[in-house]
Ligand code: HEM
């Protein structure tokens with residue numbers, strides 16, 4: 001057994017023990033491990049809803065003094081939400097902590113599918129799209145911090161500009177794109193808002209790709225789990241209320257020391273404390289590791305006998321759709337039956353998507369679909385033998 005197989009086996013064992021323990025505490029109906037994909041999805045809905053409420057009062061400008069005697073900009077609008085809108089601070093806190101919770105639950109989900117070996121073969125698209133989704137989530141979270149327009153936002157903006165300027169060849173273009181012009185201006189803030197909201201909606205497209213090959217993905221935990229997830233968020237909101245730093249000042253002295261969020265701002269925190277050359281190499285290493293994760297479904301292959309795809313017995317299939325509805329991996333297509341058939345449709349298996357799980361065999365009431373390497377008749381004979389032996 002290769003070292004990689006050993007690692008996966010140990011990870012799987014750990015999850016089984018942990019699963020057993022959590023089942024004893026929470027019962028299998030409410031065990032969050034069985035809803036690992038649904039947890040980040042839940043926090044995404046919370047982010048959309050809380051983000052929508054914040055958007056109602058947020059003003060994406062650096063300086064809007066010409067429209068009003070009092071200065072109105074992104075920072076003052078966030079302060080207004082925090083201090084003057086009923087429950088504004090709570091909504092802001094929920095939005096902030098739901099972002100962190102989403103990162104944690106995505107990591108849990110990814111580790112779970114990895115260690116339970118549910119990411120290869122016909123699941124490659126979920127893995128691949130999952131990595132892209134995760135990178136998008138990290139970037140969306142980062143842009144959220146730019147939007148507040150406090151000293152931290154300004155420092156992050158300057159650090160990003162500094163880093164982009166260092167990118168060979170594309171540097172000036174990237175800087176111009178990031179700032180939406182040559183310098184920090186009101187257009188910079190609209191760009192941040194555009195990226196933050198635009199990418200958040202692009203997540204939906206990414207999720208559609210993530211789910212498209214799964215027939216019945218578990219996307220919603222039972223209400224009781226939702227309440228607990230929400231209660232956990234509120235505990236953080238009230239115990240550690242969110243505040244902004246001082247308003248950013250383009251002409252003032254550079255800010256000294258501000259709070260860093262390790263979930264979204266880790267590269268900046270490193271930039272703050274390590275020499276830039278080292279951070280540069282750490283970021284390059286991070287991107288390389290991320291890029292190496294993408295082809296994981298095809299790497300370190302665990303040796304298994306090849307899967308024989310299910311086969312339809314053409315003269316028995318009545319085109320009833322049942323196997324098509326039940327197949328977990330969208331590996332069955334219903335195509336028009338040949339002209340001489342009494343039926344309208346015929347099931348066809350797409351071998352490259354078939355996992356050989358046999359669900360379709362159980363679904364078919366007409367013995368019209370079977371697994372070549374494990375025929376239905378053999379399974380029945382084995383079951384009969386076991387029953388007779390008892
Ligand atoms: C925005 C973040 C994500 C959300 C909301 C999400 C959601 C989900 C959901 C709801 C499922 C169905 C789970 C089930 O039916 O049991 C799923 C499956 C899956 N996800 Fe994600 N996911 C996300 C990110 C990721 C990431 C980062 C990875 C891995 C790098 C990943 C890999 C997978 C795989 C391999 C499956 C198939 C698992 C199976 O068939 O048991 N996902 N995801």
Ligand code: SF4
Pocket residue numbers: 309310326327328329330331332349353354355356357358359360361
């Ligand atoms: S064995 Fe049947 S149900 Fe399972 S993946 Fe293949 S076609 Fe779908």
Ligand code: SF4
Pocket residue numbers: 312316317318319320321322323324346347363364365366367368369
């Ligand atoms: S369940 Fe059986 S009869 Fe119905 S479409 Fe599938 S293979 Fe054909």
